Amino acid sequence: RTLRESATLATTAWLPPGFHFAGAEEAGAPRAPISPLSPRELEVAALVAEGLTNRAIAETLVISERTAERHIANIMAKLGMNSRAHIAAYVAAGLSR
Numbered sequence: 001r002t003l004r005e006s007a008t009l010a011t012t013a014w015l016p017p018g019f020h021f022a023g024a025e026e027a028g029a030p031r032a033p034i035s036p037l038s039p040r041e042l043e044v045a046a047l048v049a050e051g052l053t054n055r056a057i058a059e060t061l062v063i064s065e066r067t068a069e070r071h072i073a074n075i076m077a078k079l080g081m082n083s084r085a086h087i088a089a090y091v092a093a094g095l096s097r
Contacts, residue, residue, distance in 0.1 A: 036078045044071040048084050049091035 037045065040061075047057045057068040075087055 037075060041071055041075050041078075044068065045075055045087050045091050048072060048075075049088040051088075 035042065043061060044057060047060060052060065054065050054068045054072065057063075057071075058065040061068070072084070072087070076082060079087070079090060081087060081090070
């Protein structure tokens with residue numbers, strides 16, 4: 001699997017703590033996950049959990065290194081975390097469910 005495929009898989013398959021479906025009460029309505037993180041932030045979190053540097057994340061997602069840094073800062077702020085290790089643990093806990 002490539003890193004890009006891993007990030008996409010993590011985005012679509014990983015359900016973070018507190019996950020629930022919006023519109024589940026509506027018959028036949030598509031059920032969309034609600035997460036504190038955006039789809040791109042989920043991709044970045046998965047890559048952080050794989051141990052990638054900001055530069056490697058930027059290259060994988062074809063974004064600037066500064067944008068990767070900003071995504072990581074946003075993830076930490078949204079989840080109340082202060083290290084990349086916390087992000088990795090959060091991803092690992094979500095993937096182990």
